[in-house]
Amino acid sequence: MNFGAEQINLDILKKRAFNLRWASVPEGVIPLTAADPDFPCASPIREAITKYVHDGYLSYGPPEGLREFREALAENYHVSKKVLIDPGYILPVDSAAFGIYLICKTFLQPGDEAIIFDPVDFLFRYSIETVNAVAIPFSIPPGTGKVEFNALEELITPRTKMICLCNPLNPTGKVFTKEELLQLGEIATKHDLIILSDEIWSDIIFNPFQFTSISSLESEIINRTITVTGFSKSYGLAGLRIGAVLAPNKQHYARLFNTSLHQSTIHGSNVLGQIAATAALRECGDWLKEFIIHLQKMRDLCVTELNSIKGFNCISPEGCYVAFANITETGLSSEDMQKLILEKAKVSVVPGLKKWFGEGAEGYVRISFASSEYILKEAFSRIKNTIY
Numbered sequence: 001m002n003f004g005a006e007q008i009n010l011d012i013l014k015k016r017a018f019n020l021r022w023a024s025v026p027e028g029v030i031p032l033t034a035a036d037p038d039f040p041c042a043s044p045i046r047e048a049i050t051k052y053v054h055d056g057y058l059s060y061g062p063p064e065g066l067r068e069f070r071e072a073l074a075e076n077y078h079v080s081k082k083v084l085i086d087p088g089y090i091l092p093v094d095s096a097a098f099g100i101y102l103i104c105k106t107f108l109q110p111g112d113e114a115i116i117f118d119p120v121d122f123l124f125r126y127s128i129e130t131v132n133a134v135a136i137p138f139s140i141p142p143g144t145g146k147v148e149f150n151a152l153e154e155l156i157t158p159r160t161k162m163i164c165l166c167n168p169l170n171p172t173g174k175v176f177t178k179e180e181l182l183q184l185g186e187i188a189t190k191h192d193l194i195i196l197s198d199e200i201w202s203d204i205i206f207n208p209f210q211f212t213s214i215s216s217l218e219s220e221i222i223n224r225t226i227t228v229t230g231f232s233k234s235y236g237l238a239g240l241r242i243g244a245v246l247a248p249n250k251q252h253y254a255r256l257f258n259t260s261l262h263q264s265t266i267h268g269s270n271v272l273g274q275i276a277a278t279a280a281l282r283e284c285g286d287w288l289k290e291f292i293i294h295l296q297k298m299r300d301l302c303v304t305e306l307n308s309i310k311g312f313n314c315i316s317p318e319g320c321y322v323a324f325a326n327i328t329e330t331g332l333s334s335e336d337m338q339k340l341i342l343e344k345a346k347v348s349v350v351p352g353l354k355k356w357f358g359e360g361a362e363g364y365v366r367i368s369f370a371s372s373e374y375i376l377k378e379a380f381s382r383i384k385n386t387i388y
């Protein structure tokens with residue numbers, strides 16, 4: 001697979017890619033916004049969906065999810081992340097976003113506190129607040145080398161029930177080290193807290209960094225961790241709304257399953273999403289490797305280009321395909337910069353507003369680079385003609 005401009009069908013993207021992307025922006029604007037690739041999904045995924053549909057039956061799936069999908073995910077987690085999980089404790093859900101919400105709904109009561117990183121993707125705060133709990137931000141500024149988790153411990157009160165880990169960390173691209181995860185796990189164990197570990201970005205790791213899953217560590221940590229993952233980032237399947245929750249603790253799994261409402265068919269993960277995700281896990285390893293090689297090149301291009309813009313400073317992300325650029329030296333706020341780039345350069349980026357990433361994001365803009373070199377170079381040339 002090559003990840004060149006000729007692979008990208010803009011006519012289709014402009015009709016189908018919503019959520020701040022091609023179908024949501026005015027004609028002529030390049031959206032480097034929501035983290036969703038411009039490339040079509042891998043052929044084995046398309047073939048698996050086509051075959052399933054061709055057979056003609058689209059009946060109800062099992063409430064606990066398709067066995068083949070749960071087995072493929074358990075195997076993938078074992079082989080690539082050194083995590084041992086029984087497929088019986090994997091619950092397919094209709095997106096990682098819903099997985100985060102489901103964990104919050106299951107384990108947080110109104111008034112409970114949950115610690116989130118700052119900055120971090122909005123879904124954590126949103127889910128916590130939707131169940132009437134309180135999100136307590138723990139600052140991990142972009143470029144933080146070693147996180148001092150002792151400072152996190154000071155935020156813990158008798159009402160704290162959960163720590164939300166986002167590894168790798170969207171939007172700063174930090175990949176947590178084993179030592180950091182052990183420290184976080186020990187604090188959670190000491191204070192009897194649930195760990196929500198969002199690992200949706202765990203495949204997108206750049207050389208020489210390595211991903212460690214917190215659920216590959218000690219049994220006391222594993223027992224209190226619920227992992228959420230998804231297929232929107234690595235495989236471009238956002239529209240299928242497919243993800244999974246991994247709960248190695250039997251009681252946690254039972255509570256999550258009960259809260260999910262899968263048994264009553266009110267919710268559930270649709271079978272085509274599970275078929276597609278199974279093909280992704282079983283047949284798309286080589287495609288994913290090529291994609292990561294391409295992304296690493298795009299990351300380098302993006303960081304070099306961003307640092308060449310007057311007043312912009314950008315560290316190189318260790319994982320995730322987003323660059324988080326500091327723009328404070330331009331004298332503009334994140335929102336004003338986003339508006340300027342949109343209006344004058346016709347490029348759309350995500351401003352570092354509290355509603356997207358928390359208070360620690362002010363002074364930054366986020367740029368997704370899961371596109372072709374041609375599109376990214378065009379976007380940067382436009383931005384540089386606007387800000388000089």
Ligand SMILES: Cc1ncc(COP(=O)(O)O)c(C=O)c1O
Binds near residue numbers: 123166198238243
């Ligand atoms: C950290 C994180 N978690 C979850 C999601 C949502 O993924 P999904 O499309 O599976 O809901 C995103 C998407 O940007 C994300 O960055």
